[in-house]
Structures are given as structure tokens and as C-alpha cells.
């Protein structure tokens with residue numbers, strides 16, 4: 001059945017040929033990739049690791065040592081973000097602190113953030129969810145005033161800018177992810193970036209001590225990449241999503257991910273896709289605009305408002321439904337019509353059962369994040385999305401609760 005993946009980066013046959021052709025020179029290719037990243041993002045340092053999670057754990061541990069204050073054990077994150085973020089903080093031996101979000105922007109609730117007691121906070125993180133930058137200047141200013149680090153988590157926002165400055169480059173250090181469903185992908189991988197020479201040299205030292213990736217794992221991921229390249233197209237994705245080994249669409253709390261270096265073989269693919277980053281951003285942004293035009297003005301759904309001066313890259317198109325029942329019905333009907341809509345992260349961070357017992361009692365009160373977790377719906381924006389898909393989305397959403405025509409009219413009974 002015809003099915004539009006919730007997110008993804010098309011990998012063409014010509015990319016696979018270049019990838020395999022580039023494999024023998026992979027070490028030099030990775031150095032060129034690093035230099036391209038350093039130039040584009042004007043960095044003092046850029047380190048590759050096995051995943052965004054691994055990178056975040058390593059970065060936070062490095063910042064903790066650099067700071068040299070054992071009392072600074074807390075890491076402040078938005079109350080609605082990727083589950084890998086708190087998992088990485090705990091893995092670094094640090095304590096998760098949470099500040100509520102504004103459901104209209106998905107950014108921190110700035111009044112609450114201003115009032116937050118940062119006396120034990122080591123670092124504050126941004127989230128830039130779905131490729132929409134947070135008010136990164138405001139977070140950066142707050143971090144400076146409080147004397148804490150800011151980590152700009154651009155795992156979903158590579159290529160986005162705020163005030164003409166790239167997401168990932170605000171604050172002291174940043175993070176990009178190369179996992180599935182991010183801006184570009186090599187199935188897994190993480191990139192740590194910084195404009196601080198001190199942090200750059202500390203990170204370089206730490207990454208140098210990591211073990212190389214297990215070759216079995218690299219071969220697994222390379223095989224997955226071939227399947228992904230072949231199956232992301234809507235004509236074939238319906239089959240792919242039934243393959244459990246790809247682990248699509250799951251949100252576990254603890255992701256057992258090895259802290260290792262990045263595989264240069266996977267890196268060759270990331271470096272090829274990196275040359276298309278701006279084109280992908282433009283296409284996803286245009287699709288997000290088309291979706292907005294098609295479903296705009298529907299009272300049950302509110303688009304997320306980017307801050308003024310932001311240029312989002314919309315790795316997905318997030319909309320907030322008026323309540324959970326409306327959201328769940330819309331997602332089910334979109335799914336039946338062959339559109340990969342998702343509810344994104346199932347709960348606010350404070351509601352993750354494995355984490356909750358260790359949270360600060362004051363951090364449990366997050367009405368904004370709870371509202372987002374109940375109402376969030378994401379729609380695909382990737383380049384395989386067509387005008388016909390967008391018409392289907394609009395008709396399903398507009399006829400919410402009523403029978404709708406499916407995407408594959410005539411081919412599906």
C-alpha cells in the first residue's frame with residue numbers, strides 16, 4: 001500500500017554509487033566532511049560520535065569536568081523534548097531538571113525560565129524541535145547572565161537559523177544528529193560542534209579515547225541504509241514499516257547505544273547528503289508552507305509559531321490539536337489514508353515512568369508540556385510528499401470524524 005513516511009531523507013541510487021565508490025577513501029572523506037562543517041558553521045571544533053545520545057553524554061560529562069564545580073550537577077531541559085535527552089543526561093551521571101514549555105512555540109515558558117533556580121545548574125539545553133529554532137538568543141543571554149553553559153541541541157535543526165546564525169552554534173557547544181528522521185541521515189551518528197577552543201580541545205581528547213565502532217554494527221547499519229534507500233519512497237514504504245528490525249516509530253526511554261566513535265563508512269553517506277542540506281531544507285520548508293495553506297484556519301488545529309527572525313527547516317510539520325481525542329482520531333484516519341502522521345513523543349518528560357521518581361518535585365508541574373504531549377500531531381514534509389498527499393491530508397483533517405476518501409482511491413478497497 002502507498003504510504004508516506006513520517007519523516008526521511010531520500011537517498012538516490014546515484015548516492016549509493018558515490019557512497020560505495022567513496023568507501024576506500026573514507027578517512028580522507030571524513031576529514032573533508034569535518035572541514036566542510038567547520039567552514040559552514042564557523043567552528044573551533046567538530047567531533048563525530050556514534051549517535052546524538054552518545055555525543056550529548058560525552059559533551060555534558062566534558063562540560064562538568066571543565067567547570068570543575070562538583071555542586072553543578074543539574075542539566076536544565078524543556079519539559080517536552082526527545083526522550084534521548086534526559087537519558088543522555090542520566091548516563092552522564094547528572095541530574096535532569098525541567099522547565100515547562102509554551103505550547104504555542106514549544107520553546108521554554110520564558111517567565112518560568114526567568115524564575116528558575118540555576119544555582120546547581122551546569123547547563124541549559126535548547127530543543128529546536130522539528131527544525132523550528134527556539135528563541136536561541138534569549139536562552140544564550142540567560143545562560144550568560146546565570147553563568148551556566150548553554151548546549152544548543154540542533155539534532156532536528158541542522159540548517160535552520162535564528163537571527164542569521166545557525167542552530168547548533170548558539171551558546172557553548174551544539175549537537176547534530178544523523179539518525180533516521182533527522183535533517184540528513186546515515187542511520188545513526190552524532191556531531192558535536194563548538195566555537196570555543198577550550199571545549200574543542202577537551203572534546204577532541206575525549207573522543208580520541210573512545211573505542212572504534214564494532215564492525216558488526218557498521219555492517220548492520222550499512223545494510224539498513226540500503227533498505228532505507230530502497231524503501232523510503234511512498235510506493236514501497238508501506239512494506240518497510242512492517243520490518244521490525246528497523247525500529248521505526250518507537251520511543252523507548254533507555255536506548256542502549258554504545259559510546260563509540262562514528263563509523264567513517266557511514267560518514268561518507270552523511271557527507272554526501274550534507275551537500276544537499278540547503279536543498280532539503282528549502283523543499284521541507286516549502287512543503288510545510290503548503291500544508292499550512294491547506295489546513296490553515298481549521299479551528300481544531302494550531303500551527304506552532306516560530307520566533308521572529310527564525311528560519312525553520314521543518315524536518316516535520318508540527319500542529320497542535322485542540323484535545324487528545326481529536327488528535328488521536330486525526331492520526332488514525334491519516335494513517336488509514338496512507339499518511340504517516342505521528343503523535344511525536346508520547347508524554348511530557350516529567351511523565352516518563354522510569355525517570356519520574358528521580359525528578360525534583362517542583363519540576364513535575366508542566367501543564368504546557370502535558371498540553372503539547374496530548375495535542376501534538378506531526379505531518380511529513382520530506383521531498384517525496386506531493387500535492388496529492390497534501391490534498392489528502394487536508395481532506396482527512398477537514399472531515400475529521402467523518403468517513404474520508406483514501407489516498408489510493410481505486411487501488412485500495
Ligand SMILES: *Cc1c(COP(=O)(O)O)cnc(C)c1O
Pocket residue numbers: 051052053054081082084085127129153155156177178179188189190
Ligand atoms: C534525535 C534527538 C537527539 C538524539 O540523537 P540520536 O542521534 O537519535 O541519539 C537529541 N535531541 C533531540 C532533540 C533529538 O531529536
